[in-house]
Amino acid sequence: RIVLSFDFPFYGHLLRQVTIATGGFIFTGDIIHRMLTATQYIAPLMANFNPSYSRNSTVQYLDNGTVFVVQWDKVYLQGKEDLGSFTFQAALHRSGRIVFGYKEIPVPVLQISASQHPVKAGLSDAFMVLNPSPDVPESRRRTIYEYHRVELDTSRISSLSAVEFTPLPTCLQHQSCETCLSSELTFNCSWCHVLQRCSSGFDRYREEWLSYGCGQSDEKTCEDLAEGGHYSAPPGSSVSVSPGAVTSPTASLFLDSLTTEDDTKLNQFAGGEGSSLPSQSAGAPIPTGTVVGIVVAVLVLAGAILAGIYISGHPTSSAALFFIEPRPPPPPAMKFRNHGNHGSYAEVEAASQEKEGFVEAEQC
Template sequence: MPRPSGHRQEDNHSYYVSRAYGPSEPRSRELWADVAEANHTQVRVHRILSSAHRQASRVVLSFDFPFYGHPLRQITIATGGFLFMGDVIHRMLTATQYVAPLMANFNPGYSDNSTVAYFDNGTVFIVQWDRIYLQGREDRGSFTFQVALHRDGRIVFGYKEIPMSVREISSAQHPVKAGLSDAFMVLNPAPDVPESWRRTIFEYHRVELDTSRITSASAVEFMPLPTCLQRRSCDTCVSPHPAFSCAWCHVLQRCSSGFDRHRQEWLAYGCAQEAEGRTCEDFQGEDPSSASPDSSTSPQDRDVVVTTSASSLVEEGLTTEDDATVNPSEGGDGLQHNLSPDSKARPVHLGTIVGIVLAVLLVAAAILGGIYISGHSNSNAVLFLMEQRPHRWPAMKFRNHPNHASYTEVEPVGREKDGFLEAEQC
């Protein structure tokens, strides 16, 4: 039976301990940060996000924020009530790698009074979605909530105004989530596109909050727990851990459970096998810098191991030879295929001929593309290519997924290159 909303609830999530506070608890009021009382030179209102729908913009923190044991200096603020914590910007930001006080289909552009602002004083980074409305449900009132990232790794969700039950918010057009998530990426040769690569995201951990506890004047506090990555030596790494089975990789000089953002590197260097049956004394005198990735372990072998322990979320095609994205075929899963031995052993002269043919085809495609663009400047295909900024190529393009909304990254232009306006003190 759930506790009354006025009581505190504590849960252990392996990487974090969450404490939820109801409206009647003093701690919920203590955790709310009054941005209006902060130094106005440290508070910035993001002008574009404050007048946009399904947009996101990256911000550089003034300190390293530990997220699942990984120090992050850059995050992405999204209009949909969440932060994206991944390194690679893509359109499906809602899938994983997020910090979401309340992810939903918010549209700050609906009202001139809606703002998305952030505050950074070197100790804490706060983002506040202030008086924003749900797309298509504007009659239910405005929402005001915030997330605070503390330098010590604490994460705080504060809710000031929640005009309706979160469980009543429709997720048909946009996911509705509250919690944390992290994932790792695996890069493989694309079986259907020569000289191309496919990235697959695997979510290895998620914290889902009980949305029925999200009400006005409530709060949630996440306390980070020690991870394997924070253990810096072999002796400390192999000591018992209450939540993880940590192993020491002498080659990388890293402690890990094998499931973090460095997953592919961990497997490529054979760290899982290196630790089997060996003690810290066995590593003494060995030179870790002399090791190299295990070429006998194919990408296919490494990825099959991953799929048994984490769920694949999204895939994309990434070319390595030109500045265009390539979508993988709908039939492939990006994991169970690899280049055949025969294709790798082709004579050199055949590869040269193929290369020349491809070069001629690329030139022809570029010429035809220029002719098409000049005559169809307003077509969807041309607008899409214009959206892919050259300095960001080779770019990732994720296939559309029915359960995840598509986001685009905004970059200010002209004099407002930082995209910020200082908030006035109240």
């Protein structure tokens, strides 16, 4: 995972972190999940490469402040090393321009098998849906939907060739209501006065866009939007939305179980394990009583060990003689007798102790 020295605009979103994959692509998402190859990628040549096959195989990157370059150099396909090595790169320019350069492509890309790993070339972005409904299984609560993709014609990828992507204007680049509604370069742009954001409704902020009721007003002027734009979602409210609600995560997470909607395969992929995150943060404070108890226990144990060492080394000392001194026999056990119908003691049944139950709560 690499932190860029500049903001890279990707589909209108300013990225500062990317993840370099050995499989010939750059992952642009915030949430690391099992289906990295399905959405949110910049892929000059996504395939099942194995850089550990040869000492000459490397994956290198360079960031000079205006362009970020990743080069897969002399990498071989897993199980197909006899086909030869591949050398190619992806350059992300500060302006949003993307260039794929291919130096060595020993075989046609169409001949690369996709059975063990997807084979793709192009761009893709997606948004995430979080469904908090208790009726939805935990493994299906997080879903990523791909909203746009650019696919290269892999038959045209060859040695000593290059492909350039020039970004089109997006609604997110407009910073005011006037420029948003009057824009002629972008299409289907709406202004949300509550969020102070221009959007088409299909980007990584889609869940927030729907949660605040943006894009549903019939007013066409900025004055009308300002008058009716005082709605805000109530604190702690859960908004259940149809496919297409996304949040922009601020922290990087690893989710083994994440349903992914991929347009190439209209199946939803979900893992069955590892979907729950710890419910207690790692930095939670430890109670003072617990700390004191631990310290006392350690001191008592250390004292007992030191006393044992001292006695074993000084068998004639007073402490050693104390432990080997004979003790008087214990008094005889007290006997209870019954006199008539009056019992000398009453038998008391131990109260049944009910085991406290714990319900394991899983956090989304």
